[in-house]
Amino acid sequence: MPELSAGDTAWVLASAALVLLMTPGLALFYGGMVRAKGVLNMLMMNFAAIGIVSILWVLYGYSLAFSTDIGGGLLGGLGDFGLRGLLGEESLSSTIPSTVFVGFQGMFAIITVALISGAIADRAKFSAWVLFAAVWATLVYFPVAHWVFFFDDGNGGWIGDRLGAIDFAGGTAVHINAGAAGLALALVLGRRVGWRKEPMRPHNLPLVLLGAGLLWFGWFGFNAGSAVAANGLAGVAFVNTQVATAAALLAWILVERIRDGKPTTLGAASGAVAGLVAITPACSSVTPIGAIIVGVVAGVLCALAVGLKTKFGYDDSLDVVGVHLVGGLAGSLIIGFIASAAAPAGVDGLFYGGGFSQLGKQLVASLAVLVYSFVVTFLIGKIIDKVIGFRISEDDEASGIDLAEHAETAYDFSTIGGGSRPHTITRAPSADSEKLDASANSSSAPADEKEGSVAR
Amino acid sequence: MPELSAGDTAWVLASAALVLLMTPGLALFYGGMVRAKGVLNMLMMNFAAIGIVSILWVLYGYSLAFSTDIGGGLLGGLGDFGLRGLLGEESLSSTIPSTVFVGFQGMFAIITVALISGAIADRAKFSAWVLFAAVWATLVYFPVAHWVFFFDDGNGGWIGDRLGAIDFAGGTAVHINAGAAGLALALVLGRRVGWRKEPMRPHNLPLVLLGAGLLWFGWFGFNAGSAVAANGLAGVAFVNTQVATAAALLAWILVERIRDGKPTTLGAASGAVAGLVAITPACSSVTPIGAIIVGVVAGVLCALAVGLKTKFGYDDSLDVVGVHLVGGLAGSLIIGFIASAAAPAGVDGLFYGGGFSQLGKQLVASLAVLVYSFVVTFLIGKIIDKVIGFRISEDDEASGIDLAEHAETAYDFSTIGGGSRPHTITRAPSADSEKLDASANSSSAPADEKEGSVAR
Amino acid sequence: MPELSAGDTAWVLASAALVLLMTPGLALFYGGMVRAKGVLNMLMMNFAAIGIVSILWVLYGYSLAFSTDIGGGLLGGLGDFGLRGLLGEESLSSTIPSTVFVGFQGMFAIITVALISGAIADRAKFSAWVLFAAVWATLVYFPVAHWVFFFDDGNGGWIGDRLGAIDFAGGTAVHINAGAAGLALALVLGRRVGWRKEPMRPHNLPLVLLGAGLLWFGWFGFNAGSAVAANGLAGVAFVNTQVATAAALLAWILVERIRDGKPTTLGAASGAVAGLVAITPACSSVTPIGAIIVGVVAGVLCALAVGLKTKFGYDDSLDVVGVHLVGGLAGSLIIGFIASAAAPAGVDGLFYGGGFSQLGKQLVASLAVLVYSFVVTFLIGKIIDKVIGFRISEDDEASGIDLAEHAETAYDFSTIGGGSRPHTITRAPSADSEKLDASANSSSAPADEKEGSVAR
Amino acid sequence: MKLVTAVIKPHRLDEVRAALEAFGVSGMTITEASGYGRQKGHTEVYRGAEYEVDLVPKVRLEIVVDDSDVDDIVDVVAKSAHTGKIGDGKVWVVPVETVVRVRTGETGQEAL
Amino acid sequence: MKLVTAVIKPHRLDEVRAALEAFGVSGMTITEASGYGRQKGHTEVYRGAEYEVDLVPKVRLEIVVDDSDVDDIVDVVAKSAHTGKIGDGKVWVVPVETVVRVRTGETGQEAL
Amino acid sequence: MKLVTAVIKPHRLDEVRAALEAFGVSGMTITEASGYGRQKGHTEVYRGAEYEVDLVPKVRLEIVVDDSDVDDIVDVVAKSAHTGKIGDGKVWVVPVETVVRVRTGETGQEAL
Numbered sequence A, B, C: 001m002p003e004l005s006a007g008d009t010a011w012v013l014a015s016a017a018l019v020l021l022m023t024p025g026l027a028l029f030y031g032g033m034v035r036a037k038g039v040l041n042m043l044m045m046n047f048a049a050i051g052i053v054s055i056l057w058v059l060y061g062y063s064l065a066f067s068t069d070i071g072g073g074l075l076g077g078l079g080d081f082g083l084r085g086l087l088g089e090e091s092l093s094s095t096i097p098s099t100v101f102v103g104f105q106g107m108f109a110i111i112t113v114a115l116i117s118g119a120i121a122d123r124a125k126f127s128a129w130v131l132f133a134a135v136w137a138t139l140v141y142f143p144v145a146h147w148v149f150f151f152d153d154g155n156g157g158w159i160g161d162r163l164g165a166i167d168f169a170g171g172t173a174v175h176i177n178a179g180a181a182g183l184a185l186a187l188v189l190g191r192r193v194g195w196r197k198e199p200m201r202p203h204n205l206p207l208v209l210l211g212a213g214l215l216w217f218g219w220f221g222f223n224a225g226s227a228v229a230a231n232g233l234a235g236v237a238f239v240n241t242q243v244a245t246a247a248a249l250l251a252w253i254l255v256e257r258i259r260d261g262k263p264t265t266l267g268a269a270s271g272a273v274a275g276l277v278a279i280t281p282a283c284s285s286v287t288p289i290g291a292i293i294v295g296v297v298a299g300v301l302c303a304l305a306v307g308l309k310t311k312f313g314y315d316d317s318l319d320v321v322g323v324h325l326v327g328g329l330a331g332s333l334i335i336g337f338i339a340s341a342a343a344p345a346g347v348d349g350l351f352y353g354g355g356f357s358q359l360g361k362q363l364v365a366s367l368a369v370l371v372y373s374f375v376v377t378f379l380i381g382k383i384i385d386k387v388i389g390f391r392i393s394e395d396d397e398a399s400g401i402d403l404a405e406h407a408e409t410a411y412d413f414s415t416i417g418g419g420s421r422p423h424t425i426t427r428a429p430s431a432d433s434e435k436l437d438a439s440a441n442s443s444s445a446p447a448d449e450k451e452g453s454v455a456r
Numbered sequence D, E, F: 001m002k003l004v005t006a007v008i009k010p011h012r013l014d015e016v017r018a019a020l021e022a023f024g025v026s027g028m029t030i031t032e033a034s035g036y037g038r039q040k041g042h043t044e045v046y047r048g049a050e051y052e053v054d055l056v057p058k059v060r061l062e063i064v065v066d067d068s069d070v071d072d073i074v075d076v077v078a079k080s081a082h083t084g085k086i087g088d089g090k091v092w093v094v095p096v097e098t099v100v101r102v103r104t105g106e107t108g109q110e111a112l
């Protein structure tokens, strides 16, 4: 019987907080890359994903993913609905309290959904996104997390526990999954107005780098936290994460230096994320030297892969495919080649004399998640598009989704402060007007008229 | 005799760092909401609060709050002045070193003071704010923290230890306290010039969302850290914090969607903070389902409450009242209704058959802090205003408090780089000129004249 | 035989992540201080430092610094090349897994290199910087870290283990080291075009404050993490760090208030960093009251020291000398005066009756690092300058290093979205063109011509 | 037709716009500008170095008007922008030979 | 010489520039501007308070042209900036007395 | 009265302002602008996609001057803004019919 380890608990609590931070980090990373007229929508898609998924997770998501399997390693039951049974001090997951494990794993569900948003920047109806997030988490993430992350002595998920594919922290369940979904959704929504005609360069690169920094920081919780203990395994995962990320960063900007003449900050940030993605499944099964190789491969492959969308003509706006799908595949498959028994997972890959067995498992796991995620996401996307419409109007897109969907603009550094007139609303929420109609509002609130109107 | 637990210590150390980060997070959250000409002053008020309160805490604040009660549960003694007696390895607070507890609790004092600054954006003399922060921490926060947080087997603070009101992490001591103080100070200082006539929209919403993200991240230290151990209690607090915040975020933007037609990013950020505030006192005493209810109630109430200032005409600029006072009250009182014995605190509220007893305690605790804080803050504010003046001049306010109080401007993205001439000062600090007088400066430093002046 | 402590491991894992975050934090702190046309290069120098140093660390850096001494306490051997021997669960450093210690210490190497970049803002060839970072880490940081941080029962590094100088977390190895190197490099590169003629004010002060906030947060890992355990020593280091930083922040803005008339946000941020620097070596050996003194001394000294560059005419652009060299010296030497046996280090300084002995050791340690770092850095810099050139052209400097070295601009808030025409490249990386030549590119990719070119 | 250009203090923009609207002017074009003149700028301090910023934020209005209205409009602008303090700004008038409304191709008075 | 000033919708800039280049105009000066006119601005909402922003982003072009080209150029600009929706903007022409190219000191037509 | 408009390189602004001040000009209005002309812009690269930015940052000065000073002032500006490299900019002069100082209501030469 394992006992509570305060040390392990401390590390997983910290890790859970770190993984939560990754989603705001991602929001900034993505937000800096869109044009100034779409940054708020990008932030909103991410923060809304945190909102939606957190609640579903506590209600039934954790249960679907981590309760006793209902058969075939395909899905968990509903025994832990609402978590009521997990609140006591005696309820443990291995050496940590069950609720700490719930919290930690819930953050993975959140960021996986959030990752998808980068594929559909600047053009998705916010209501459609919110609906999509809820449905996708339910139909895609919760089952796939069960497949990959639920271990129960051979009666757990079919990919991790039964097949024996190695995905330490989510190369398949998180990155291939989100990447394939991003591709499907980019196809459902179509290209942005003006794509490849108008420049759509990042509006705020320091924001991108800030986001990348927070992602890197949080990813230590993601990877080293996946040891679910404060031990040597966590240490190896930590060091491998750091060095693979470093290698991918350098590899990406080296590709740029050779191909385009200049290493860019966007490349450095993208390379770092590509490295983090690729080392995610592999951080327990390769040596630090192996991790450098993972990083270099991911950096080079992803730097080339972000050009695919121009070749094939899909507008995966912020390269969810190029970075997460390709990086996730790279990291998952490379385990089959360079896994080393010197690393904690204790498995030798092809190059260390382990034969093709592990590689086969990695391939099956990767493809299964890729295909399932792509197909189901495409269907969800199409149905939402049919029923409520997934895209905003062309006019709204041109004038900016922030205004159209959120009635806000991101920045006001202007000295022309006087360009607008406030009309404060103090109506009760019962008076629900679906349309923004300022004149109607102010006339319906005569008490405010004097104070609120401009003194002309 | 409890022994040192390295695991508990690790978690509280991490939590203390997380809570420290909340104040810079708050500074950015607030800073993004003011106009571009006031963001630096907002940042400065927060960073200065860190400076002042940290030092007072180490000198006598910790002692007033957490040393043996001097009578009636009203205040601690001065036995731990300067912390000298707490530095040995053998000095413990429960299972963690005393100094770790000192560090953790000190961060609460800092952020409580910092929270107040949002009520008086853009118009407070910096020197007056610094003075206020020192006096307020001493006369209001340190005693109230003793009331609520000091436990000593029934001989501790009158609210927490004697009355038995539940405030797990500071709904009364931090949020009601800061909210009531914010209201008092907003009344003392009066409205900003041009309030409700000129638009005062947030100048940098990505900064607001970044701040909200950092607050959310840090709040895990605040709430789950308040278990002062890495155990199941911390786990429940963690999960409840996450899910209540998520629910409040969604609830707030739903109110906006219904009332104004559009869900906004400012609403999402505000909703998240409202949820964090409301779950703060309650995170040990409700189930995760209960936490969702806490979040929904806080999100809806606070979204409506931010309109109060327009009704009553006080300029609580960044809604310290609407979010922290209202959210703090909501979270503290709702415990009386939906506390569940299934949660670690083991108390049933009214709806679970626990009767009115807990609700009564919550009400007494909330009102006591509210009234004490409001009255004492009002007096402190009025006295400072009388003696040195609390407000900058109207002209300074119009041209921007950043320039007036800090001789800086926040941003320079301009290509008109040549619009200014530097006059570098290398005088010794003894030559203290109270007035900025550039010409006088450069003529008093003739050695610099040649290099420092523009080459015309 | 020490055993693994999960609690200690949890804290050092968290600390390592915190210290990693310091470098992105530093990048933003520095990045906000340069002009808008150089912020990306500043970010890139820092992120590239993370990339380079991480890889060297894993390959041979850790080994040079922390493997068994090869003689005289001057350098470690190459026994831990590639870390292969440290991956097992049984491999411990004191009570934590060796890999966790490797990860933690690696972050110190990274940030020390990154710190130097502030001295040469806006004018260094990126390729030269990358080369410099690799060489400097190898020839300067790894040996000095061995001197100061490697303990082996009197057979460790000559400064820390043999001489007995106190440098708890890197006042000499990190700050004096980086500060002296910054000075040397600023001399090698010379002044920015227009220095002291054109205004070079910070382009984004909220970014500076964000960076300072992240640094402060991360520094708890740096200092309290250096206890390499979750115990009372970590607690004292934590509290001392907080209070010294607070004191230095206040001291710096007080100097400004007296000298210039106004306390500034840049001063608050700079003061905080100065305090963090100065308490770094001292946080285990002074009492909290002593830490306040350390902070005040550092805040005042550094606020005055940043004026030195104008006096002596070197362009240490972002005050690496004034803050890190001076702050590091202040913190290292003050230990000789105010160390108190009441603090964990158990040493009394001159003022507590400990005589001159400790002060002498501190002086030797500080000067040794200062001189070694300055001389070797100067040589490395000069050689790189001779061989590949360290500086960009004057024209590139005038139009902005971001464009010249990275072909990017940091911000685009403009409504003139149509000012540029995209030419997407989908060439294979083999077609490596060293020059950016857009017309050649698009004509060599005729398949793209139709889509990629502007529809005129 | 004339082009009236006015350089005014930013915080007077609302007043001026309201006054022009009341007078019957239906359109104008506004740019952010910096003014250099009698009005002093301000001093900023960064790490002990003072920067004298001698440009002052201004707003610049352009209004194309009919010949007959020009005097009145200059008057309206000058009055509504007036605060009496240094730096209130300037108004100047330049002759216009053609005006075209892009949407309709109308020219002259109809284009306003 | 004449100065043609055009206030247009920002997203038409590329078209206008291309059309002018095709016509043979080799240079122009562009500023960001805000327009006030028939075209409505938009409404923003912050914490339940609505802000009516009645300024619309515009781009303002200045092109100094030879007398003989002025009508054609006004035409080219008006056509290429045209979308037919309210807010398409205005073009106006003002007489110019002197033009100098700073680099060479050339004046008149050679300076363009 | 004349209106002198000058489009110059941003880093020459200080020189030009100093030269004008030395000449006796006491005020001017400055806007940020983008220039399109012989001077090439630059290329930016984002994830392997190149963007040719063909607008160059410029500063635009407006100075209302007395008829008698106009030639000298054009000269002063052109000289002080001169670097000899492509993109130095243009100066042009337009006739002004009225000038008003908002603060005092003064017109004509007194308004400058």
Ligand SMILES: Nc1ncnc2c1ncn2[C@@H]1O[C@H](COP(=O)(O)OP(=O)(O)O)[C@@H](O)[C@H]1O
Residues within 6 Å of the ligand: D007, D034, D035, D036, D037, D038, D039, D040, D056, D058, D085, D086, D087, D088, D089, D090, F026, F027, F028, F029, F030, F062, F063, F064, F065, F101, F102, F103, F112
């Ligand atoms: N000769 C000029 N030409 C163009 N603009 C001018 C001129 N003189 C002043 N201005 C503009 O008018 C503004 C106000 O001028 P200033 O001399 O400061 O105050 P006042 O007009 O009240 O005497 C200046 O900031 C500048 O924008």
Ligand SMILES: Nc1ncnc2c1ncn2[C@@H]1O[C@H](COP(=O)(O)OP(=O)(O)O)[C@@H](O)[C@H]1O
Residues within 6 Å of the ligand: D026, D027, D028, D029, D030, D062, D063, D064, D065, D101, D102, D103, D112, E007, E034, E035, E036, E037, E038, E039, E040, E056, E058, E085, E086, E087, E088, E089, E090
């Ligand atoms: N009288 C005017 N003087 C200067 N600019 C004007 C004038 N009237 C309109 N404009 C500019 O032209 C733009 C378009 O005008 P608007 O009335 O909205 O549409 P339209 O010209 O299609 O009727 C305005 O946004 C403004 O920038």
Ligand SMILES: Nc1ncnc2c1ncn2[C@@H]1O[C@H](COP(=O)(O)OP(=O)(O)O)[C@@H](O)[C@H]1O
Residues within 6 Å of the ligand: E026, E027, E028, E029, E030, E062, E063, E064, E065, E101, E102, E103, E112, F007, F034, F035, F036, F037, F038, F039, F040, F056, F058, F085, F086, F087, F088, F089, F090
């Ligand atoms: N016809 C024009 N009308 C208005 N501005 C012009 C015109 N031609 C050039 N300019 C402005 O002058 C600047 C310099 O012109 P450019 O052709 O690049 O160099 P140069 O004048 O040295 O030959 C341009 O960037 C633009 O702002």
